[in-house]
Amino acid sequence: MSTRSFVRNFKMVTGTTPAQWILRQRLDRARVLLETTDVGMDTIAERCGFGSSVTMRQNFAATFATSPTSYRRQFRVTG
Numbered sequence: 001m002s003t004r005s006f007v008r009n010f011k012m013v014t015g016t017t018p019a020q021w022i023l024r025q026r027l028d029r030a031r032v033l034l035e036t037t038d039v040g041m042d043t044i045a046e047r048c049g050f051g052s053s054v055t056m057r058q059n060f061a062a063t064f065a066t067s068p069t070s071y072r073r074q075f076r077v078t079g
Contacts, residue, residue, distance in 0.1 A: 022049075027063055030056060034072040041068060 001009075010018050026048040033044045045056040060068045 020050055023059060024057075024063075026050060027060060029070065030060060031064075031071065031075075035075050035077050045067070 007018060010021070014021055016024070029048045030044055030050075033039065033047065037044075039047075041053040041056065045051075045053040048056065050056040050059070057068055060071070061065075064071060066074075
């Protein structure tokens, strides 16, 4: 299958491009780590496949309209 056909079929099935799908998976994993761990932003960025914590923060804020730190404060699961 050509790249173009793959992207077209992927989008038809998922409603998004492969790159957008991967970004969403990374951001969803980051949200889980922010909610359930105390590890730092650099570690979360690395575990989620971002090139840097800056890249993660920019994408997180653009998607969720809040910073990862603010998200953690609001949604951290305690005890």
